[in-house]
Amino acid sequence: MRRADRLFQIIQFLRTRRLTTAKWLAEKLEISERTVYRDIQDLMSTGVPIDGEAGVGYVLRKDYDLPPLMFDLDELTTLVLGARMVAALGGKMKTNADRALSKLNSALPKKLQEDINKIKLYAPSFNRLHYGAMIDLINQAIIQHQVISIDYQKPQDVVAERRKIYPLGVFFWSDRWTMVGWCTTRNDFRHFRLDRILEYTLLDETFKLEKEQRLETYLASVIV
DNA sequence: AACCCGAACGGTGTGTGGCG
DNA sequence: CGCCACACACCGTTCGGGTT
Numbered sequence: 001m002r003r004a005d006r007l008f009q010i011i012q013f014l015r016t017r018r019l020t021t022a023k024w025l026a027e028k029l030e031i032s033e034r035t036v037y038r039d040i041q042d043l044m045s046t047g048v049p050i051d052g053e054a055g056v057g058y059v060l061r062k063d064y065d066l067p068p069l070m071f072d073l074d075e076l077t078t079l080v081l082g083a084r085m086v087a088a089l090g091g092k093m094k095t096n097a098d099r100a101l102s103k104l105n106s107a108l109p110k111k112l113q114e115d116i117n118k119i120k121l122y123a124p125s126f127n128r129l130h131y132g133a134m135i136d137l138i139n140q141a142i143i144q145h146q147v148i149s150i151d152y153q154k155p156q157d158v159v160a161e162r163r164k165i166y167p168l169g170v171f172f173w174s175d176r177w178t179m180v181g182w183c184t185t186r187n188d189f190r191h192f193r194l195d196r197i198l199e200y201t202l203l204d205e206t207f208k209l210e211k212e213q214r215l216e217t218y219l220a221s222v223i224v
Numbered sequence: 225a226a227c228c229c230g231a232a233c234g235g236t237g238t239g240t241g242g243c244g
Numbered sequence: 245c246g247c248c249a250c251a252c253a254c255c256g257t258t259c260g261g262g263t264t
Contacts, residue, residue, distance in 0.1 A: 021248090021249065021250090022249070022250065033249090033250090037251070037252085040250095041251090057249075057250085058250090
């Protein structure tokens with residue numbers, strides 16, 4: 001990593017953390033603490049408002065911000081591919097992704113605008129079914145704490161079962177989408193494949209989660 | 225290719241100061 | 245008082261760029 005890149009990284013770390021020690025920075029950047037001290041000193045000497053306190057760590061004063069920075073081609077490639085994957089979901093997700101790409105394109109310098117058109121990475125079949133509208137609705141329900149009613153059909157079932165769910169999150173498992181939620185029928189966490197949800201409705205009913213019903217609790221139980 | 229030079233870095237040791 | 249973390253100095257090594 002170039003030194004300039006490392007100095008930029010240090011500022012980024014300091015911006016996103018309340019308190020940062022030289023040891024932590026040294027581990028993250030794979031350099032010695034001694035080098036961290038030198039870098040911090042150099043940043044401070046160029047006017048970056050960093051406060052260091054022995055026995056405490058470093059903090060970046062709140063009034064400091066970086067000027068807008070331009071993406072490099074590798075970053076742009078990642079962003080464009082990501083946006084194209086999201087656009088493949090359809091619905092409002094596609095509209096949003098297209099709008100974001102358009103904004104990005106208009107903000108780029110001419111050279112990068114040309115480069116971005118050369119990115120030939122597409123995701124047309126990233127998702128054969130368009131879940132954009134369903135994900136939009138689930139996302140809205142999660143934010144507004146609204147109950148969702150779904151008709152869910154398991155492979156062994158002949159008819160779909162109607163359930164009321166407190167939606168907690170939507171996950172993509174490399175080949176399929178699922179919604180994780182608190183199932184009021186089973187009174188437990190359940191995840192539902194979106195391709196097995198035959199009908200879904202946002203109910204005019206809100207929910208309040210107990211601690212044992214929250215997504216953090218679910219994640220803590222499944223992630224070792 | 226060999227050499228020189230400066231920048232950057234790591235290691236080590238010592239001092240200082242906050243905190244529990 | 246001990247621990248932790250920053251501050252500083254000194255020295256040796258590595259690396260890249262420039263020169264001969």
